[in-house]
Amino acid sequence: MDASSSQNSGAAEPMRICVIGCGAVGSLFAAHLGQLDDVETWAYDVSPEHVDAINRNGLRLTGTGEVTGRVRATTDADELPPCRFGIIATKALHTKHAIAAVGHAFVDGSVCSVQNGVGNEELIAESVERVILGTTFPAGRIIEPGLVAWDTAGETTIGPFEPSPPPWSEVELLAETVSRSGMPTRALEDARGAQWTKVIFNAASNPLGAITGLTHGRLCDDPELRKLVTKLVDEGKAVAAALGVTLDSDPDALIDHAQRVAYDHKASMLQDLEKQRPTEIDFLNGGIAKFGAEEGILTPLNETIAALIKGVEQSWAQDVSAH
Amino acid sequence: MSNPFERVCVVGAGTIGSLIAGHLAGQAEVSVLTRRDEHAAALNENGLRILGKSDLLATVTASADPSQLPDFDLAIVATKTTGVEAGIAGLAGRCPEAVVMTIQNGLGSEEVVRRHGEWRIISGVTFISGIRHSDAVIEYELDTETWMGPYAGTETPFELAQGAGELFVASGLNAEVLPDLLPAQWSKLIFNAAVNGAAALTELPHVALFAKRDVPTDLGHLVYDLIAEGKAVAAAAGVELHDDPWEMNRLAVTRGESDEGDYAHPPSMLEDVLAHRATEVDAITGALVREAERVGVPVPLNTAVYRLIKAKEESWTLPARRIQAPPSR
Numbered sequence: 001m002d003a004s005s006s007q008n009s010g011a012a013e014p015m016r017i018c019v020i021g022c023g024a025v026g027s028l029f030a031a032h033l034g035q036l037d038d039v040e041t042w043a044y045d046v047s048p049e050h051v052d053a054i055n056r057n058g059l060r061l062t063g064t065g066e067v068t069g070r071v072r073a074t075t076d077a078d079e080l081p082p083c084r085f086g087i088i089a090t091k092a093l094h095t096k097h098a099i100a101a102v103g104h105a106f107v108d109g110s111v112c113s114v115q116n117g118v119g120n121e122e123l124i125a126e127s128v129e130r131v132i133l134g135t136t137f138p139a140g141r142i143i144e145p146g147l148v149a150w151d152t153a154g155e156t157t158i159g160p161f162e163p164s165p166p167p168w169s170e171v172e173l174l175a176e177t178v179s180r181s182g183m184p185t186r187a188l189e190d191a192r193g194a195q196w197t198k199v200i201f202n203a204a205s206n207p208l209g210a211i212t213g214l215t216h217g218r219l220c221d222d223p224e225l226r227k228l229v230t231k232l233v234d235e236g237k238a239v240a241a242a243l244g245v246t247l248d249s250d251p252d253a254l255i256d257h258a259q260r261v262a263y264d265h266k267a268s269m270l271q272d273l274e275k276q277r278p279t280e281i282d283f284l285n286g287g288i289a290k291f292g293a294e295e296g297i298l299t300p301l302n303e304t305i306a307a308l309i310k311g312v313e314q315s316w317a318q319d320v321s322a323h
Numbered sequence: 324m325s326n327p328f329e330r331v332c333v334v335g336a337g338t339i340g341s342l343i344a345g346h347l348a349g350q351a352e353v354s355v356l357t358r359r360d361e362h363a364a365a366l367n368e369n370g371l372r373i374l375g376k377s378d379l380l381a382t383v384t385a386s387a388d389p390s391q392l393p394d395f396d397l398a399i400v401a402t403k404t405t406g407v408e409a410g411i412a413g414l415a416g417r418c419p420e421a422v423v424m425t426i427q428n429g430l431g432s433e434e435v436v437r438r439h440g441e442w443r444i445i446s447g448v449t450f451i452s453g454i455r456h457s458d459a460v461i462e463y464e465l466d467t468e469t470w471m472g473p474y475a476g477t478e479t480p481f482e483l484a485q486g487a488g489e490l491f492v493a494s495g496l497n498a499e500v501l502p503d504l505l506p507a508q509w510s511k512l513i514f515n516a517a518v519n520g521a522a523a524l525t526e527l528p529h530v531a532l533f534a535k536r537d538v539p540t541d542l543g544h545l546v547y548d549l550i551a552e553g554k555a556v557a558a559a560a561g562v563e564l565h566d567d568p569w570e571m572n573r574l575a576v577t578r579g580e581s582d583e584g585d586y587a588h589p590p591s592m593l594e595d596v597l598a599h600r601a602t603e604v605d606a607i608t609g610a611l612v613r614e615a616e617r618v619g620v621p622v623p624l625n626t627a628v629y630r631l632i633k634a635k636e637e638s639w640t641l642p643a644r645r646i647q648a649p650p651s652r
Contacts, residue, residue, distance in 0.1 A: 208634075211524055213638030213639075213641075219634070224630045224633075225630050228630055228631075286540050300548065300623065301623065303544065305627075308521070308545070310542070311525025311527050312526060312527075314532060318528055
């Protein structure tokens with residue numbers, strides 16, 4: 001706690017927080033934090049256009065709320081000063097690379113994941129000593145460099161990552177600071193319940209929409225497919241139970257709820273496949289399968305879905321039409 | 324030669340039907356039932372050109388109207404499973420002494436034929452493939468075998484199947500004649516359910532990835548597990564497989580690596596998916612799932628693949644306006 005106490009001792013010294021990966025979700029956090037006078041907000045992102053716009057005009061949100069945050073953005077990890085907190089919001093498939101680049105800024109700090117899926121914290125812990133596990137529900141999309149649509153408000157849940165946690169007081173401080181900036185955040189001693197509830201829900205619905213091209217509602221209308229969704233959920237529940245995780249709510253009930261409120265929802269992974277963007281499947285169904293294997297729980301259907309999505313990703317390198 | 328099949332009618336002039344017709348025309352009088360008039364006209368005017376592994380220009384009599392076709396000693400139904408009913412119905416009542424050969428994927432084509440006539444039936448399974456350049460020009464790609472034998476449990480004499488096999492071989496096609504084709508049909512059924520299923524869902528052609536089993540999410544593991552389910556069903560149904568479907572898969576994707584670049588055959592179900600056409604999944608994976616249910620063997624992975632392909636087909640019929648982009652997450 002040397003770094004934090006020295007930061008606190010100088011009254012003028014603000015708390016430095018760096019958002020790593022300033023896409024839609026990262027921007028929601030960075031813009032909100034950028035409004036606080038006692039926080040110096042940094043953003044590390046690979047897009048020079050986005051970074052330049054943020055440095056020129058601030059980072060702006062529009063939609064659910066109008067927010068402009070003062071954020072110091074950079075594409076150069078070496079420019080980052082030592083920070084007390086990092087909030088990593090990259091796509092899960094960039095976690096390893098991103099955290100290796102910025103790890104030096106958190107020698108005395110903690111890094112919190114607000115990413116999708118399971119398995120990110122393990123990768124962060126390879127480069128950073130103190131890791132906070134997190135799950136977030138707010139959503140948005142980038143309209144143009146420096147401007148992000150804030151589509152959905154929602155809660156963020158964070159907690160110490162075992163076996164590599166910061167002191168509990170740091171988790172509470174981050175939750176308090178992010179909440180104060182306008183993004184409600186809960187600190188829990190065991191935050192895995194929210195994470196596993198979300199990943200099980202996601203892994204049972206998102207890839208099926210991606211493979212079939214059906215909206216969430218149409219997927220659930222088909223009784224045979226709906227059974228497959230439940231079987232995927234059941235495999236995830238078994239893995240969570242083996243890990244000693246108590247789920248926040250029943251993912252199967254969330255699937256039914258989404259059928260009512262998001263019938264026409266087009267799976268985000270379907271959009272990824274249509275645009276030939278690599279998906280986060282390794283951290284969704286692949287993540288469930290990996291933790292299942294470690295716990296001795298069979299997850300054949302999640303492995304099947306992961307293999308199919310990875311097959312689709314590999315098909316982009318094949319020229320079928322030329323055959 | 325003592326060929327009992329001097330007149331052959333090929334029902335369906337897709338890639339497989341054309342390859343068979345083009346070859347057999349060197350040994351028999353061949354007629355071809357097409358779906359489209361202009362297809363028949365092209366064949367009648369130009370003949371049927373076979374390129375690639377063979378170099379042939381065949382004279383055939385073609386028509387889209389079955390009543391215009393001459394009598395036949397052997398009819399070979401070469402449509403997709405989805406076209407058997409319409410194809411054979413056109414020959415109902417014709418040539419009751421003739422023999423009908425089915426060569427569809429999956430199971431069940433013979434029963435469809437039987438509903439339309441008392442012909443003796445030969446079951447066939449073919450592994451040949453080609454590339455269609457136009458209605459009358461087909462490239463012979465894989466010159467693999469066609470297996471044939473008396474339809475299981477019928478009175479078709481083995482000699483008739485041998486005669487058909489000799490006709491194939493004499494015309495330059497590879498054939499193997501078996502006393503009971505069911506074990507071979509099951510081998511191909513299990514192979515097709517796994518390989519065509521995975522190809523239809525990933526949109527990958529049949530490539531080396533289908534046999535790669537390094538990490539648990541590698542596609543080869545899925546193909547292997549799908550095949551293992553199929554083998555369990557065959558065992559419970561009392562069928563001793565003719566070939567191990569996993570070895571068929573492994574050999575197929577390693578075969579092409581040495582000569583003309585990597586093997587990358589697009590299975591027919593992949594071609595259907597890319598064209599947003601109904602696939603043969605009901606006759607392939609669907610047949611396997613139904614057999615599994617009959618013999619009481621759970622096949623959760625094949626069931627999942629079957630449901631996903633049916634759903635994928637359904638998505639093509641959706642009005643576009645129903646799908647709207649949500650906020651990204």
